[in-house]
Amino acid sequence: MATSTRVTGHLDNPTASGSHRGALAVLQDWLTTVDHKKIGLMYIGYALVFLLIAGFQALLMRVQLLVPNNNFVSPEVFNRLFTMHGTTMVFFVGMPILFGFGNYLVPLMIGARDMAFPRLNAFSFWISAFGGFLLYFSYFAGSGLYGAGTAPDVGWFAYAPLTSRVFSPGHSTDYWTLSIFLSGIGSIGTALNIVATTLCMRCPGMKLNRMPLLVWLYLVVACLVFVTISPLTAAQIMLCLDRYLGAHFFDTQAGGSAVLWMHFFWIFGHPEVYILVMPAFAFANEIIPVFSRKAIFGYPAMVAASVCIGFISLSVWAHHMFTVGMGPGPNAFFTFATMVIAVPTGIKIFNWLATLWGGNIHFTTPMIFSIGFLFQFLIAGLTGVMLAVSPFDWQLGNSYFVVAHFHYVLVGGILFMIFAAFYYWYPKMTGRMLSERLGKWHFWLFVIGFHLTFDFMHVPGLLGMPRRIYTYEADRGWAIWNLIVSSGAVFQAAATLLFAYNLVHSYFKGEIAGPDPWDAWTLEWSTSSPPPSYNFAVTPTVDSRRPLWDRKHPEETDAQYE
Amino acid sequence: MTTTVAVPHHPVESWTQPSRGLVGMACLIVAESAIFIIFVVAYIFYIGKSLTGPTPREVLDLPIFSTVCLLSSSITVHYAVHALQHSRIRATIGWLAGTVLLGGIFIASTAREWYELIYHHGLTVRTNLFGTTFYSLVGLHASHVIAGLMMLGLALLFALAGKLNQHHAERLEVVSIYWHFVDAVWVIVFTVVYVLGR
Numbered sequence: 001m002a003t004s005t006r007v008t009g010h011l012d013n014p015t016a017s018g019s020h021r022g023a024l025a026v027l028q029d030w031l032t033t034v035d036h037k038k039i040g041l042m043y044i045g046y047a048l049v050f051l052l053i054a055g056f057q058a059l060l061m062r063v064q065l066l067v068p069n070n071n072f073v074s075p076e077v078f079n080r081l082f083t084m085h086g087t088t089m090v091f092f093v094g095m096p097i098l099f100g101f102g103n104y105l106v107p108l109m110i111g112a113r114d115m116a117f118p119r120l121n122a123f124s125f126w127i128s129a130f131g132g133f134l135l136y137f138s139y140f141a142g143s144g145l146y147g148a149g150t151a152p153d154v155g156w157f158a159y160a161p162l163t164s165r166v167f168s169p170g171h172s173t174d175y176w177t178l179s180i181f182l183s184g185i186g187s188i189g190t191a192l193n194i195v196a197t198t199l200c201m202r203c204p205g206m207k208l209n210r211m212p213l214l215v216w217l218y219l220v221v222a223c224l225v226f227v228t229i230s231p232l233t234a235a236q237i238m239l240c241l242d243r244y245l246g247a248h249f250f251d252t253q254a255g256g257s258a259v260l261w262m263h264f265f266w267i268f269g270h271p272e273v274y275i276l277v278m279p280a281f282a283f284a285n286e287i288i289p290v291f292s293r294k295a296i297f298g299y300p301a302m303v304a305a306s307v308c309i310g311f312i313s314l315s316v317w318a319h320h321m322f323t324v325g326m327g328p329g330p331n332a333f334f335t336f337a338t339m340v341i342a343v344p345t346g347i348k349i350f351n352w353l354a355t356l357w358g359g360n361i362h363f364t365t366p367m368i369f370s371i372g373f374l375f376q377f378l379i380a381g382l383t384g385v386m387l388a389v390s391p392f393d394w395q396l397g398n399s400y401f402v403v404a405h406f407h408y409v410l411v412g413g414i415l416f417m418i419f420a421a422f423y424y425w426y427p428k429m430t431g432r433m434l435s436e437r438l439g440k441w442h443f444w445l446f447v448i449g450f451h452l453t454f455d456f457m458h459v460p461g462l463l464g465m466p467r468r469i470y471t472y473e474a475d476r477g478w479a480i481w482n483l484i485v486s487s488g489a490v491f492q493a494a495a496t497l498l499f500a501y502n503l504v505h506s507y508f509k510g511e512i513a514g515p516d517p518w519d520a521w522t523l524e525w526s527t528s529s530p531p532p533s534y535n536f537a538v539t540p541t542v543d544s545r546r547p548l549w550d551r552k553h554p555e556e557t558d559a560q561y562e
Numbered sequence: 563m564t565t566t567v568a569v570p571h572h573p574v575e576s577w578t579q580p581s582r583g584l585v586g587m588a589c590l591i592v593a594e595s596a597i598f599i600i601f602v603v604a605y606i607f608y609i610g611k612s613l614t615g616p617t618p619r620e621v622l623d624l625p626i627f628s629t630v631c632l633l634s635s636s637i638t639v640h641y642a643v644h645a646l647q648h649s650r651i652r653a654t655i656g657w658l659a660g661t662v663l664l665g666g667i668f669i670a671s672t673a674r675e676w677y678e679l680i681y682h683h684g685l686t687v688r689t690n691l692f693g694t695t696f697y698s699l700v701g702l703h704a705s706h707v708i709a710g711l712m713m714l715g716l717a718l719l720f721a722l723a724g725k726l727n728q729h730h731a732e733r734l735e736v737v738s739i740y741w742h743f744v745d746a747v748w749v750i751v752f753t754v755v756y757v758l759g760r
Contacts, residue, residue, distance in 0.1 A: 188593050195585060199580055222589075226593040247693075249694060
């Protein structure tokens with residue numbers, strides 16, 4: 001760091017001597033930290049552990065469905081597997097990994113010292129982490145101290161009345177409820193922090209219309225969390241009252257309504273998809289321009305489309321309930337609203353394509369993952385529009401077609417962008433590059449595995465295979481398709497292990513990254529890698545959307561054109 | 563590019579951003595509102611759907627006095643903040659004490675109402691859908707009142723100990739916004755439970 005000034009040199013000294021401390025001191029440092037970067041990394045690490053666990057559960061399910069009339073696991077275990085897989089992936093992989101990147105990147109990108117409320121930030125992380133711990137503790141304590149433990153087996157959306165005491169005795173469902181309740185509190189705390197940071201902690205000159213699009217997307221996501229996670233929290237309180245105090249919210253015998261739970265759950269459940277996917281959009285907004293060597297196309301349209309998606313996503317939830325029989329009015333409304341949301345999403349796809357158009361595209365690992373994301377997310381969106389047509393949904397609701405559709409979004413869209421984000425920001429977080437060679441292997445293996453699994457998963461759905469079935473008869477014509485689907489899982493598992501190896505190996509042996517390995521334009525690349533605990537020795541000042549571009553090209557700054 | 567790129571530092575005139583305390587409280591209020599909306603929707607959805615008695619008309623009385631107390635406490639807390647902004651600590655103590663007292667009266671009358679309902683009318687959370695939704699909605703609000711009273715009481719203790727001064731005016735304002743929110747929610751709960759629901 002040739003240009004490090006006397007100020008930073010002085011500030012760096014205390015941290016330099018910190019590397020000789022004992023393991024206990026390091027542990028205490030991480031346990032008590034309020035630094036947004038450390039909390040971000042803890043979120044990411046914790047999510048990766050759960051990613052491996054929930055991925056392993058998926059593998060077990062695929063082994064069970066590999067051939068007809070299989071008995072690899074028992075039906076009870078199978079129910080627990082799909083419940084835990086879904087719950088873990090949504091609440092303890094998706095949310096924390098996205099909040100982790102948000103925690104790490106938002107303050108750096110807006111030139112701030114830390115989040116607005118650092119202690120709240122630490123609280124939110126630990127309460128979420130405790131939620132995840134509680135969910136898995138159910139394996140040991142689900143039936144109380146005297147019986148053998150069991151994990152929840154009510155499905156990730158836990159429809160009433162299956163969750164009532166009569167049908168779900170023991171404590172497994174309570175563990176499910178409480179863990180989601182706790183992680184919800186953590187999510188609301190972090191979202192509050194992101195909004196306050198974005199609105200109140202920007203460095204001078206960082207007007208709202210100059211913020212990196214990632215920060216804009218996280219602002220929209222955080223606002224969505226308030227109106228999305230809170231209803232789920234309310235519904236979990238009601239379920240707790242039902243199970244512990246004998247209330248009748250979802251007790252159909254006393255006049256309660258099972259459909260009300262469906263509404264409350266999906267009022268959370270559908271916007272949740274957008275909470276998970278918009279950070280993926282955010283990563284794409286940063287990565288695609290840098291490796292196309294062009295500024296993002298249509299910045300205002302991207303912001304408007306994101307806000308639009310946020311609003312529309314609040315009015316589409318009941319497309320999960322077409323098969324309940326809501327009547328023609330609601331069916332028509334939710335079909336329409338669901339189709340409308342494809343419009344702002346389409347605007348985004350076209351803006352990314354326009355950013356690529358005529359660009360000097362560099363096919364680095366983050367970029368090829370992003371391009372994979374563009375294609376796969378488009379297909380996922382198209383099957384989404386198909387399912388939005390309520391008569392089509394009556395035919396295919398709760399079939400493997402639906403499973404294939406939402407895994408296309410979650411894996412083909414979100415997970416691909418999460419991988420891209422790892423390859424892109426890992427140098428910033430650790431100071432070392434991830435291996436590009438292993439990265440290419442990871443990408444191609446994962447692409448092959450993904451398409452084998454999820455392209456072919458649509459077919460048994462069309463042939464009538466319902467989701468969540470334990471096994472199937474040989475004469476249904478589903479066997480060959482399930483065989484292909486399960487074989488794809490092997491490729492994905494291998495790719496994920498390769499990725500995990502890359503993460504660990506590059507941490508010790510990777511090429512030194514330097515502060516700005518990608519020649520990028522946002523503020524996080526202006527500080528060293530990894531950034532010092534104070535982020536910026538001098539508070540930066542910005543004049544445009546690409547402050548580092550301005551600095552590197554003083555003869556032609558963005559500020560002249562914006 | 564392997565060297566650190568330093569971003570130019572030059573002063574920008576008049577760079578002001580909103581207070582993070584106020585923004586944080588606004589966010590909390592949005593999130594809490596969503597929770598209340600779900601409980602209110604459940605209440606409205608289940609009006610008249612109880613399979614057994616007692617019904618709201620038989621057992622509920624309009625809590626006029628406690629409502630007046632709670633709503634007036636919004637005014638007193640406003641004056642407490644106003645007094646602190648102008649460094650009038652004695653006035654702040656007076657207004658804060660008044661707020662805590664009025665909020666305390668509200669909670670006490672809710673407690674008395676619940677006592678009557680449970681012991682004289684036999685209505686509990688498991689009696690019927692009315693009991694389920696009534697205790698959960700009113701209880702959710704009451705728990706927010708209690709949280710608000712704790713924060714205001716803490717501020718009052720600090721003021722009595724002489725630790726509160728003008729610099730804390732914004733923090734007290736953040737608490738007061740929460741208190742206004744709790745009062746506003748009561749207007750909705752009152753309308754739904756005691757007017758529409760009866």
